[in-house]
Amino acid sequence: GLRQETLHAFGAFRGSNDVSSEAQLGRVVRVDRGEVDVLVEEGELRVMSGSQRAQAETAPVTGDWVVVAPDDEVGFYVALVLPRRTAMVRRDPAEQVSDQVLVANIDRVAVVHGLDQAANDARIERFLVLAIDSGAEPMIVLNKQDLGEVSDEYGWLETVAPVFTTSAEDGTGIDELRNAIGYGETLVFIGPSGVGKSTLVNAIFGEQVAETSEVRSRDRRGRHTTTTRELIELPSGGVVIDTPGIRAIGLWAADIALDEVFADIVALAPACRFRDCTHRQEPNCAVLEAVENGEIQAIRLARYQLLWQELAEQARDIELRKRAPSTSKRNKRRRK
Ligand SMILES: Nc1nc2c(ncn2[C@@H]2O[C@H](COP(=O)(O)OP(=O)(O)OP(=O)(O)O)[C@@H](O)[C@H]2O)c(=O)[nH]1
Numbered sequence: 001g002l003r004q005e006t007l008h009a010f011g012a013f014r015g016s017n018d019v020s021s022e023a024q025l026g027r028v029v030r031v032d033r034g035e036v037d038v039l040v041e042e043g044e045l046r047v048m049s050g051s052q053r054a055q056a057e058t059a060p061v062t063g064d065w066v067v068v069a070p071d072d073e074v075g076f077y078v079a080l081v082l083p084r085r086t087a088m089v090r091r092d093p094a095e096q097v098s099d100q101v102l103v104a105n106i107d108r109v110a111v112v113h114g115l116d117q118a119a120n121d122a123r124i125e126r127f128l129v130l131a132i133d134s135g136a137e138p139m140i141v142l143n144k145q146d147l148g149e150v151s152d153e154y155g156w157l158e159t160v161a162p163v164f165t166t167s168a169e170d171g172t173g174i175d176e177l178r179n180a181i182g183y184g185e186t187l188v189f190i191g192p193s194g195v196g197k198s199t200l201v202n203a204i205f206g207e208q209v210a211e212t213s214e215v216r217s218r219d220r221r222g223r224h225t226t227t228t229r230e231l232i233e234l235p236s237g238g239v240v241i242d243t244p245g246i247r248a249i250g251l252w253a254a255d256i257a258l259d260e261v262f263a264d265i266v267a268l269a270p271a272c273r274f275r276d277c278t279h280r281q282e283p284n285c286a287v288l289e290a291v292e293n294g295e296i297q298a299i300r301l302a303r304y305q306l307l308w309q310e311l312a313e314q315a316r317d318i319e320l321r322k323r324a325p326s327t328s329k330r331n332k333r334r335r336k
C-alpha cells in the first residue's frame with residue numbers, strides 16, 4: 001500500500017535530517033506496549049516506539065508508514081511517522097476531550113454484523129459514521145449468512161454503503177469480498193466481538209492467520225479473542241487489518257460523516273421553514289412531516305438527533321477546554 005507521496009516524504013526526511021543512511025521505510029503491523037512491529041523489506045522488525053528519544057511526535061499506530069533507524073542501545077527505533085492519508089479516529093475512552101487514532105492509511109472500512117444476532121441499526125449507524133469519517137470507503141459485511149437471513153430490515157444499508165453478504169463458515173461471498181480489496185489497498189474490519197472478523201480474515205487469506213474462538217452459547221456474544229489491531233498482507237497484494245471487537249465506540253468530530261449516514265433526513269432539511277430547524281417541534285418541519293407520512297422512521301430521526309447532540313456537546317466541551325487549558329478536572333467540577 002505504499003504511495004508516491006509517502007515515498008516523497010521519506011526522501012525529504014532523509015535529505016534534511018541527520019539520520020543514519022541505514023534508516024528504512026516500513027509499515028506498522030502491530031503496536032504492543034511501547035514496542036512496535038514494523039514490516040520492512042526484509043521482514044518484520046521489533047522496534048522501540050521511542051517516545052522519549054525519537055523525533056517522532058506522533059505515536060505510531062497499526063497501518064502507519066514509519067521511518068525506522070538503527071540505534072546502538074535499543075536496536076531500532078521509530079524516527080518518524082509519515083503523514084497519514086486516512087485515519088480511523090475515535091473519542092479517547094479515558095480522556096473524553098481528546099481523540100485517539102486507531103488505524104491509519106486505510107482504503108476501506110468494513111463494518112461487520114453477524115446475522116445470528118438481531119439487527120442493530122444504532123450500532124451499525126455509529127460504526128458507519130466512524131468508517132466514513134476516516135476518509136476511507138465504507139462497506140458493510142453481513143456475515144454468518146448460514147445462520148440468519150438478510151431481511152428487509154437491512155434494506156436501508158445499501159443507501160449508505162455497498163453491502164456484502166458472507167459466510168466465513170461455508171465460503172459464501174468470500175470471493176466478492178476478496179475482490180473488493182484492490183492491489184496495494186488496505187481494508188480494516190470493525191465490529192463487535194464474535195461477529196467473525198478474524199474468521200473473515202482467514203477465509204480471505206485462504207489459511208489460518210488470525211486466531212478465532214467460538215461465541216458463548218448462551219447469548220452468542222464473542223469472547224474478545226483478538227487483542228491488538230493487526231495488519232496482515234494478503235497473497236493478492238492487498239492488506240487487511242483485523243481489530244479487537246468493540247461494542248460501542250465514541251465518535252470524534254464526525255459531523256460530516258454523520259450527515260452522510262443520515263442523508264435521507266438531511267436531504268429534507270432545506271424544505272423546513274426554519275433554517276436552523278432541529279426537527280423536534282417546529283411548525284412546517286419537512287422532516288417531521290416525513291415522519292408523519294411514514295417516509296422516515298421516528299426512531300431513526302431520534303437516533304440521528306442523539307448522535308448530533310453527542311457531537312455538539314463534545315464540540316462545546318473541547319471549546320471549553322481550549323479556553324481554560326490549565327484547569328484541572330477538579331477545579332472544573334467545582335466551578336459548575
Ligand atoms: N456459522 C458461522 N460461524 C462463523 C462465521 N464466521 C465466524 N463464525 C464463528 O464465529 C465465532 C467468532 O468468530 P471470530 O472470527 O473469532 O470473531 P471476531 O469478530 O474476530 O471476534 P473478536 O476477535 O473477539 O472481536 C467463531 O467460532 C467462528 O467460527 C460464519 O460465517 N458462519
Ligand SMILES: [Mg+2]
Binds near residue numbers: 212244
Ligand atoms: Mg477476532
Ligand SMILES: [Zn+2]
Binds near residue numbers: 278284285288
Ligand atoms: Zn425540520
